[in-house]
Amino acid sequence: MADERFMRMAIAKAREGIGKGQSPFGACIVSAGEVLACSHNLVWSGSDITAHAEVSAIRDACARLSTIDLSGSVIYSTCEPCPMCFAACHWARISKIIFGSCIEDAQGCGFSELTIPNQRMKQLGNSPVEVEGDFMRGNCLELFREWTARADRRAY
Amino acid sequence: MADERFMRMAIAKAREGIGKGQSPFGACIVSAGEVLACSHNLVWSGSDITAHAEVSAIRDACARLSTIDLSGSVIYSTCEPCPMCFAACHWARISKIIFGSCIEDAQGCGFSELTIPNQRMKQLGNSPVEVEGDFMRGNCLELFREWTARADRRAY
Numbered sequence: 196m197a198d199e200r201f202m203r204m205a206i207a208k209a210r211e212g213i214g215k216g217q218s219p220f221g222a223c224i225v226s227a228g229e230v231l232a233c234s235h236n237l238v239w240s241g242s243d244i245t246a247h248a249e250v251s252a253i254r255d256a257c258a259r260l261s262t263i264d265l266s267g268s269v270i271y272s273t274c275e276p277c278p279m280c281f282a283a284c285h286w287a288r289i290s291k292i293i294f295g296s297c298i299e300d301a302q303g304c305g306f307s308e309l310t311i312p313n314q315r316m317k318q319l320g321n322s323p324v325e326v327e328g329d330f331m332r333g334n335c336l337e338l339f340r341e342w343t344a345r346a347d348r349r350a351y
Numbered sequence: 352m353a354d355e356r357f358m359r360m361a362i363a364k365a366r367e368g369i370g371k372g373q374s375p376f377g378a379c380i381v382s383a384g385e386v387l388a389c390s391h392n393l394v395w396s397g398s399d400i401t402a403h404a405e406v407s408a409i410r411d412a413c414a415r416l417s418t419i420d421l422s423g424s425v426i427y428s429t430c431e432p433c434p435m436c437f438a439a440c441h442w443a444r445i446s447k448i449i450f451g452s453c454i455e456d457a458q459g460c461g462f463s464e465l466t467i468p469n470q471r472m473k474q475l476g477n478s479p480v481e482v483e484g485d486f487m488r489g490n491c492l493e494l495f496r497e498w499t500a501r502a503d504r505r506a507y
Contacts, residue, residue, distance in 0.1 A: 244419040244443045245406050254399050263400040263507055278476065279442065282435030285465055286507070287400045309438055309476030319475075320434065320465025351419055351442070 198271070198293060201225050202331050205271045206295075208235045209248065209338050215240070218306075218350075219273075219342035222248035222280075224256045224289070226268035231256035239349065248272065249280035253287050265289050273335045274301050275328060278309045281316045284324055291325040295335025304339050305350030354427070354449060357381050358487050361427045362451075364391045365404065365494050371396070374462075374506075375429075375498035378404040380412045380445070382424035387412035395505065404428065405436035409443050421445050429491045430457050431484060434465045437472045440480055447481040451491025460495050461506030 201223050209221030212235025223233040232255035237246035249272055257263055266288040270276075275297040276284060284292055292313060302308040313326045342348050357379050365377030368391025376392040388411035393402035405428055413419055422444040426432075431453045432440060440448055448469060458464040469482045498504050 238419060242413050242417050242419055243410055244413055244421075245401070245410055245439050250401050254401055257398050257400055261398050263394060263398055265400075277438060277442075278472065279435050279438030282433060282438065282465055283401050286433075286435065286463070307442070309441055309472065309478055311472070311475045315475070316434065316465065316467070319467045319471070322465055 201271045208233050209273045213342050216347050219338040220248040222252040222272040224252050224270050249276050250283050281313050285322045293327045293330050295332050357427045364389050365429045369498050372503050375494040376404040378408040378428045380408050380426050405432050406439050434467050441478045449483045449486050451488050
C-alpha cells in the first residue's frame with residue numbers, strides 16, 4: 196500500500212526528530228507518487244513555534260516547486276494536524292490529510308493543543324480538504340511513548 | 352493611545368507590502384511597550400503559503416528573543432487572524448490579539464479564508480488569548496481598497 200509506505204516515511208522522520216531532541220511529530224507530502232517534502236517538528240531547533248512538522252513540510256514543498264499551490268497532493272501526518280497546520284493545509288490547497296494519532300493524544304503528552312478536530316475545522320470553515328484519521332494509529336502512538344521515555348523531552 | 356500607535360505601525364507595514372506586490376496584511380507584536388516584530392504578508396515574496404503577516408511576525412519575534420514563549424505580548428493585526436494565525440498566536444502564548452478588519456473582508460477580496468472567527472476558535476479550543484476586533488477598522492479596510500486598485504494584485 197502506497198499510503199502505508201508514505202506514513203512510514205513520516206514516522207521515520209518523526210523518530211529522527213525525537214533522536215535530535217525535537218517533538219514527536221512527522222509529516223510527508225506526496226504528489227503523484229513523488230515525495231515533495233518530509234519533515235519532523237523543528238520548533239526547538241529553530242526557536243520557531245510555528246515550525247510544526249506539517250508547516251515545515253508545506254514550506255519545503257512550496258520552496259521546492261516555487262509555488263504556493265499544492266493541489267492534488269496528500270499529506271501524511273503522524274498526528275492529527277493542529278488547527279494551525281490544518282489551516283496551512285487548506286491554504287496550500289492540499290487535497291487530502293491522512294493522520295495517525297489524534298489531537299487529544301498530543302494533549303495527553305502535555306502539548307497545549309487547541310482541541311478542535313480536523314473534521315470540525317473542515318465543517319466550520321467549509322474546506323474542501325479530505326480528512327482520514329486513525330491510519331496506522333498504533334505505530335504513531337509508539338512515537339509518543341518513545342518521546343515520553345526521554346529525559347530531554349519538552350512539551351509546549 | 353499606545354494601541355493606536357502600534358496598529359498604525361502594522362498598517363504602515365501592510366502598505367509597504369502592498370507597494371512590493373504582497374498581500375494587504377500587516378502585524379506588529381509588542382511586549383511591555385517594545386515592538387518585538389512588525390511584518391507584512393510575505394506569501395508571494397518567498398513562495399511560502401504560511402508566511403502570513405502574523406506568522407511572519409511571530410517567527411521574527413521568537414528568533415529575536417530565542418524563545419517560543421511570547422507570554423504577555425500583544426499582536427496588532429490589520430485583519431482578523433485566519434485560523435492558522437490564530438492558532439499560531441495561541442501556541443506562542445500571545446496574551447492579546449487586536450485586529451481591524453475581519454475575515455469576511457479578506458474573503459470578499461478573493462482570499463480563500465476558512466471563515467471561522469477568532470472568538471469561535473477561542474471558545475471551541477478553550478484558548479486563554481484575549482481577542483478585540485473592530486479596532487481602527489476604517490483605516491484597515493483602506494488597505495484592501497488600495498490593494499484592489501492595483502493591477503498586480505493576486506489573491507489565493
